[in-house]
Amino acid sequence: MSWPLGILLFVLTVIGMEGFAYGAHRWIMHGPGWFLHKSHHRPRTGNWELNDLYAAIFAVPSFVLLLGGVQLGWWPGWAWIGAGIAAYGAIYFGFHDIIVHKRVPTRYLPRSTYMKRIVQAHRLHHVVETREGNVSFGFLVAPSPESLKAQLKQRNRAGVRAPAARVDQMLSER
Template sequence: MNILIGLLIFLGTFSIMEFMAWFTHKYVMHGFLWSLHKDHHRKDHDSWFERNDVFFIFYAVISMSCFYISSNTTFWYAIPIGFGIMAYGATYFLVHDMFIHQRFKIFRNASNWYAKGVRRAHKMHHKHLGKGQGECFGMLFVPFKYFKK
């Protein structure tokens, strides 16, 4: 029973992280922490790293904190929560950094309907170089209109 509950918590956490990514992207990254995110829209440096990578580190620390909490308390639910956050972070890295932005030159030939829709939605997001007037702040779930031909 605990395994089933843990699996449901993991899947729920992973799903909630898509909303958290959308919320953080729209209201934090394009809001009061635009100074950390703007180099992702307008590359103004020669480094492979971006100030925007701080957000990835933030969620990694939250995930690691869940593992710490679970090992030092009886709150075992923190383990599947930590793994859900970690799995979403890995998925985000694969889809956003490796597939969409090609920070590593792999997944170049992915051409199924889902890959094309996600890439198209993200391209529309980056069409806006400034802080405001953005669209498509999510990553895995984007509006259906981007999947149409």
């Protein structure tokens, strides 16, 4: 396979993975896979959460396609597609786990309009701690924070986590 065609497959796969990630997040993780993903909408108590299993699950197709395309004699395009899946996973890890959730200490502060937008969109996604009523399921492409706030308001803030001070007050009233 020619390099230009391989690189095109790689780039198209990285772009297509955002659509896949949106669908998996919205209809699998917030659907039948909520039993794993709900750990990600709760405060983390250690370095790991059940939701981290999704990284291993989504790495399997990448690994299989790379192995098949490089070692098992399959169509070489599968290796480029597998590499694109792996690249999206690395980009996602960098944005999601390092920049947004700060699971790896860094001094990085988002300054660009784009970075501020995706960080704020993901944080608005996390104000809802229930399976339903969420907003912003994509990651590298995110609606404006204003439109997400309007969606949450339209839903009467259903499932939105109470501010910490309110939770403390509610607990003291019991």
